[in-house]
Amino acid sequence: MKIAVVGSGYVGLVTGACFADMGNDVWCIDIDKKKIDDLKKGIVPIYEPGLDEMVKKNYADGRLRFTTDLKEGISEALFAFIAVGTPPEEDGSADLQHVLKVAGEIGRIMEKYLIVIDKSTVPVGTAEKVRAAVKAELVKRGRTDLEFDIVSNPEFLKEGDAIEDFLRPDRIIIGTDNVRTAELMRELYSAFVRQGDRVIVMDIPSAEMTKYAANAMLATRISFMNELSYLCEKTGADIESVRMGIGSDSRIGRAFLYAGVGYGGSCFPKDVKALIHTSKQLGHGLKILTAVEDVNRWQRERFVEKVVERFGNNVKGMTFAVWGLAFKPNTDDMREAPSVDIIDELRKKGARFRAYDPIAVETARAIIGDEAISYEKKNYDVLEGADALFIVTEWHHFRKPDFDKMKSLLKNPIIFDGRNLYDPASMKENGFEYYCIGRVQRN
Numbered sequence: 001m002k003i004a005v006v007g008s009g010y011v012g013l014v015t016g017a018c019f020a021d022m023g024n025d026v027w028c029i030d031i032d033k034k035k036i037d038d039l040k041k042g043i044v045p046i047y048e049p050g051l052d053e054m055v056k057k058n059y060a061d062g063r064l065r066f067t068t069d070l071k072e073g074i075s076e077a078l079f080a081f082i083a084v085g086t087p088p089e090e091d092g093s094a095d096l097q098h099v100l101k102v103a104g105e106i107g108r109i110m111e112k113y114l115i116v117i118d119k120s121t122v123p124v125g126t127a128e129k130v131r132a133a134v135k136a137e138l139v140k141r142g143r144t145d146l147e148f149d150i151v152s153n154p155e156f157l158k159e160g161d162a163i164e165d166f167l168r169p170d171r172i173i174i175g176t177d178n179v180r181t182a183e184l185m186r187e188l189y190s191a192f193v194r195q196g197d198r199v200i201v202m203d204i205p206s207a208e209m210t211k212y213a214a215n216a217m218l219a220t221r222i223s224f225m226n227e228l229s230y231l232c233e234k235t236g237a238d239i240e241s242v243r244m245g246i247g248s249d250s251r252i253g254r255a256f257l258y259a260g261v262g263y264g265g266s267c268f269p270k271d272v273k274a275l276i277h278t279s280k281q282l283g284h285g286l287k288i289l290t291a292v293e294d295v296n297r298w299q300r301e302r303f304v305e306k307v308v309e310r311f312g313n314n315v316k317g318m319t320f321a322v323w324g325l326a327f328k329p330n331t332d333d334m335r336e337a338p339s340v341d342i343i344d345e346l347r348k349k350g351a352r353f354r355a356y357d358p359i360a361v362e363t364a365r366a367i368i369g370d371e372a373i374s375y376e377k378k379n380y381d382v383l384e385g386a387d388a389l390f391i392v393t394e395w396h397h398f399r400k401p402d403f404d405k406m407k408s409l410l411k412n413p414i415i416f417d418g419r420n421l422y423d424p425a426s427m428k429e430n431g432f433e434y435y436c437i438g439r440v441q442r443n
C-alpha cells in the first residue's frame, strides 16, 4: 500500500519504518532538511533500539524513502499520516499549529482521494479542525471534487520499546465516521494483528479521547505510588513491598506502579496538562489529574529536599555524580526529564555535577548546558571525589554495579536513588548511606 508519513520524529520514523518493513511503499516527510539529509545517508537522528537497522534495510530496499517535499511524498499515497509534534502551550493546551499547517498543505497539493490520519496526540475536536483546514484549501483551489476522509489513529508506542510496540500492538484504535475507511484502515494494519483482531473501530472523538485517557491513567498510577511512597517513608512501610502486594491483584496489575522521581518524557506531562486544560475550558477542572501533576512536580522537589536535608542548604562547592539523564532508559529523549529539574535546582544552590548517560549526553547537553556540569563516557568516571551519587534513570547496567569500586571512588559513600534500584538493607551492609523513594534503611 502507498503511505506517506508527515513528521519523522520518534513516532513518524517508527511508523514509516514499520509499515515499510511489512512491504508497503512509504515516504517519510519532514521540514527538517538536516534530518532528511542524514536519513538518506543512513544516519538515524534518534536513539530507539532496532530502528537504525530497520530504517537502513528498508531504505536500501527502496520501500522507505525520505523527502522534505510534501508533494513528492503524498502524490501517490492513499494514506497520509500526520505525526508532527503537539508540544504544550504556556497554558497547558496542545499546540496544534504543526498539525493544522500540514493539513492545510495537504489541501493545497493533493490531487486524488486521500485518507488523512491524525497520529499525533491531539485533543478531542482536532480531527474536525484538520478536516476544515484541508477543505478550506480545496475550496480556494476550486477543487471540491477531490474527496478525502479523516481518521484519528492515536499512537501508543513507548520510547525504548517503540518498534516492538508498533509491530505487536495491544490494540489499534481507529476513529472514523466512514465504514469504507474503517475497512481500508483494517487492511492497512492487518499485517500487525495476525494473531487476532486487535483493531478497535470507534467514532472520532472517542478515539482522540482514548489516547489521553490511556496516558492520564498511567500517569495517575505513577503519581498514586509516588504519593504513597511519602507515607511509607513517614510510617516505616516499604513501597516496594506494597507495590508487590497490590500489583499481584489481577484487578490492579503490575505495570506502571513504580515509585520514583516522577514521570517525564514527551507524552505524560503534556497530555495530562492538555486534558486538564480541555476540562478547564469546559468549566470543570479535572481534580484527579490536577493532583497527579502536582504530585509529579513535588516528587522532583522531594528528591532535592532529601539532598538538602542531608547536606544543608549550602551545597556550594559540592560535586554530585549523576547516573542517567534521559527521562527513562533506552531513549535519548530529554523532554521533561526529571534530571533537568534536579540538576537545575541544586546548581542554583552552587552545586557542581559530573554526569553519565550511555545515550542521552548530546540531547542532555542541549538542554542542561555546560555550566557547572561535565559529561563523562563511563559510569564510574563520574564518581571520583564526588560528595554523593544521584541515580536518576534506571539503565540496566546500574542494577548490579561494583559497590566496592563505587565506595573507593566516591568521597562519601552516599547514594540518592530516584529509581529504587537497590535493597536498603544490603546497602547498609555494604556501608552506604542510601536514600531512595518510599523505603527506609532499617537498623
Ligand SMILES: NC(=O)c1ccc[n+]([C@@H]2O[C@H](COP(=O)([O-])OP(=O)(O)OC[C@H]3O[C@@H](n4cnc5c(N)ncnc54)[C@H](O)[C@@H]3O)[C@@H](O)[C@H]2O)c1
Pocket (backbone or CB within 6 Å): 006, 007, 008, 009, 010, 011, 012, 029, 030, 031, 032, 035, 083, 084, 085, 086, 098, 101, 102, 119, 120, 121, 122, 155, 156, 157, 158, 159, 266, 267
Ligand atoms: N514520542 C512518543 O513516545 C509518542 C508516543 C505516542 C504519541 N506521540 C505523539 O506523536 C506526536 C509526535 O511526537 P514525536 O515524539 O514523534 O515528536 P518529534 O518532535 O520527535 O517529531 C516531530 C517531527 O515533526 C516534524 N515537523 C514539524 N512540522 C512539520 C511539518 N509542517 N511538516 C513536516 N514535518 C514537520 C519535526 O521536524 C519533527 O521531526 C506528538 O503529538 C506526540 O504526542 C508521541
